[in-house]
Amino acid sequence: MQKKRILVIGLGSMGFGIAESLLRAGHTVFGADINRDQVDALCTKGAQTVEKLGTDKADILVSVVLNAEQTETVLYGAPDFAARLTDGGTIISCATIPPETAKRMEAEAHARGLQYLDAPISGGSVRAAEGKLSVMASGTDAAFAGAQPALDATAETVHNLGPAAGAGSAMKAVNQLLAGVHIAAMGEALAFGMTQDLTVERMIDVISVSAGSSWMFENRAPHIRDADYTPRSSVNIWPKDLGIVAEIASSAGLEIPITQTALTLYRDAANAGLGLQDDAAIIKPYAASVGLKLPGEAGE
Amino acid sequence: MQKKRILVIGLGSMGFGIAESLLRAGHTVFGADINRDQVDALCTKGAQTVEKLGTDKADILVSVVLNAEQTETVLYGAPDFAARLTDGGTIISCATIPPETAKRMEAEAHARGLQYLDAPISGGSVRAAEGKLSVMASGTDAAFAGAQPALDATAETVHNLGPAAGAGSAMKAVNQLLAGVHIAAMGEALAFGMTQDLTVERMIDVISVSAGSSWMFENRAPHIRDADYTPRSSVNIWPKDLGIVAEIASSAGLEIPITQTALTLYRDAANAGLGLQDDAAIIKPYAASVGLKLPGEAGE
Numbered sequence: 001m002q003k004k005r006i007l008v009i010g011l012g013s014m015g016f017g018i019a020e021s022l023l024r025a026g027h028t029v030f031g032a033d034i035n036r037d038q039v040d041a042l043c044t045k046g047a048q049t050v051e052k053l054g055t056d057k058a059d060i061l062v063s064v065v066l067n068a069e070q071t072e073t074v075l076y077g078a079p080d081f082a083a084r085l086t087d088g089g090t091i092i093s094c095a096t097i098p099p100e101t102a103k104r105m106e107a108e109a110h111a112r113g114l115q116y117l118d119a120p121i122s123g124g125s126v127r128a129a130e131g132k133l134s135v136m137a138s139g140t141d142a143a144f145a146g147a148q149p150a151l152d153a154t155a156e157t158v159h160n161l162g163p164a165a166g167a168g169s170a171m172k173a174v175n176q177l178l179a180g181v182h183i184a185a186m187g188e189a190l191a192f193g194m195t196q197d198l199t200v201e202r203m204i205d206v207i208s209v210s211a212g213s214s215w216m217f218e219n220r221a222p223h224i225r226d227a228d229y230t231p232r233s234s235v236n237i238w239p240k241d242l243g244i245v246a247e248i249a250s251s252a253g254l255e256i257p258i259t260q261t262a263l264t265l266y267r268d269a270a271n272a273g274l275g276l277q278d279d280a281a282i283i284k285p286y287a288a289s290v291g292l293k294l295p296g297e298a299g300e
Numbered sequence: 301m302q303k304k305r306i307l308v309i310g311l312g313s314m315g316f317g318i319a320e321s322l323l324r325a326g327h328t329v330f331g332a333d334i335n336r337d338q339v340d341a342l343c344t345k346g347a348q349t350v351e352k353l354g355t356d357k358a359d360i361l362v363s364v365v366l367n368a369e370q371t372e373t374v375l376y377g378a379p380d381f382a383a384r385l386t387d388g389g390t391i392i393s394c395a396t397i398p399p400e401t402a403k404r405m406e407a408e409a410h411a412r413g414l415q416y417l418d419a420p421i422s423g424g425s426v427r428a429a430e431g432k433l434s435v436m437a438s439g440t441d442a443a444f445a446g447a448q449p450a451l452d453a454t455a456e457t458v459h460n461l462g463p464a465a466g467a468g469s470a471m472k473a474v475n476q477l478l479a480g481v482h483i484a485a486m487g488e489a490l491a492f493g494m495t496q497d498l499t500v501e502r503m504i505d506v507i508s509v510s511a512g513s514s515w516m517f518e519n520r521a522p523h524i525r526d527a528d529y530t531p532r533s534s535v536n537i538w539p540k541d542l543g544i545v546a547e548i549a550s551s552a553g554l555e556i557p558i559t560q561t562a563l564t565l566y567r568d569a570a571n572a573g574l575g576l577q578d579d580a581a582i583i584k585p586y587a588a589s590v591g592l593k594l595p596g597e598a599g600e
Contacts, residue, residue: 245492
């Protein structure tokens with residue numbers, strides 16, 4: 001395997017895990033984050049700071065920052081990390097962003113003689129660190145070829161969605177629409193069942209093997225059963241991601257009333273102080289509204 | 301195995317399949333339905349009409365009519381089919397009904413010296429005919445014991461939800477809440493993705509193996525891809541079933557905004573003439589609202 005010099009921009013839990021997977025595969029990794037502690041932590045694993053790149057150029061840039069605005073800024077704004085890439089180098093953009101933004105950033109990459117892979121990721125931080133992400137990717141053949149060494153090290157599944165940026169971000173938006181709605185529906189359904197004296201545990205047993213199941217139900221409902229709201233994925237993700245979905249739908253003139261309803265629930269939950277909890281906490285306002293005691297809460 | 305005399309009341313696609321499975325297991329089946337053609341069709345398979353029971357008594361009554369009102373009527377109203385049961389005979393009630401109705405019908409059964417199993421079913425007509433239904437059941441030990449020969453012949457999975465009627469119906473309502481919301485979310489998500497130039501086929505490929513998947517997405521999205529709206533389960537099911545969910549939630553004082561939004565979509569779709577189509581047709585109003593051509597529709 002060819003060893004590459006790879007910039008990883010954004011060392012939150014996903015970016016940090018990606019950087020670890022790249023290091024494990026033998027690549028030379030340069031990390032950057034506004035949180036210096038994250039950079040230092042990565043350096044103890046064998047990475048270097050971007051400053052260490054000096055006047056050399058990197059082969060690949062993996063952007064794992066929070067959103068579209070941050071992605072455009074780190075790539076082409078003041079930090080201009082895209083300028084750290086060698087001619088024909090490849091940008092891999094992992095944030096969930098609107099397809100139009102992805103198309104604009106691809107055009108800018110091409111104007112600079114760079115490749116651009118529209119490559120939103122899913123799977124969570126554990127799978128990032130294991131090199132087992134799922135990637136919804138679109139871009140030119142050259143972009144896929146340029147990204148391959150990094151994808152090989154970080155992804156279990158790469159969906160090739162075609163030759164132009166935008167399709168990857170669009171598919172990620174479809175996935176987030178469903179995932180966000182399914183988590184909120186799980187909260188609504190479990191609270192509903194509790195009003196009828198069903199236990200969360202029993203509902204998990206039955207629904208997980210019934211037509212009402214979803215990937216998110218099976219993954220998140222156990223957090224409620226276990227009263228464990230440690231944020232593997234936080235409530236705050238959803239006002240952001242469903243907000244992007246709503247923005248895209250609005251541009252297309254499509255009404256998405258179920259998604260809008262879920263978006264309102266997440267915004268209300270965040271405003272009620274639940275933003276940093278695991279997104280399974282979306283059940284809490286339902287339970288509170290009718291005085292239900294969730295697992296782990298003191299009895300009446 | 302003990303051969304029983306079993307009444308099957310309601311010979312729609314589910315009841316007919318149940319009756320076939322009971323016949324295959326060697327039971328003596330007496331069928332009734334307001335649609336005489338269904339009764340005649342069942343008799344060609346080896347069943348008899350309820351009239352043939354004469355003054356004899358049956359051991360088990362399986363009620364597979366449409367809703368709570370019909371169930372109460374056939375059991376205890378003018379037809380009084382419950383009176384056709386032997387002392388200590390068992391009623392198995394399969395319709396999706398409010399838990400309160402199940403409790404009331406159980407009480408009436410006990411007052412008559414009968415057993416009552418609150419036993420909503422899921423799985424669809426094909427699995428009914430194969431004897432592979434999933435049953436969400438609650439009732440006394442005596443009710444389960446009395447129902448066992450019929451359950452053995454018709455169900456692959458029986459969830460025992462406790463010793464009193466109501467829990468089975470409550471669990472079914474939780475399942476229907478999720479299933480109904482997930483189908484509508486699937487329609488919303490696929491239409492959304494189509495506005496971004498993603499094909500239904502590609503979305504099925506990717507979402508089915510991603511965190512946005514649900515049992516209903518995997519089951520229903522292919523109907524849209526194949527432009528096949530033959531009703532395995534029709535749009536009309538959902539104003540009924542989500543209406544029951546909304547009624548239960550209202551009694552409990554719980555707001556269920558996601559379910560209410562889905563319920564409105566199904567009512568609107570039914571009012572727009574889609575009621576008898578497969579419930580995957582919930583995508584059609586979305587597509588029409590922005591001029592999308594679904595698979596199988598003439599190009600622009």
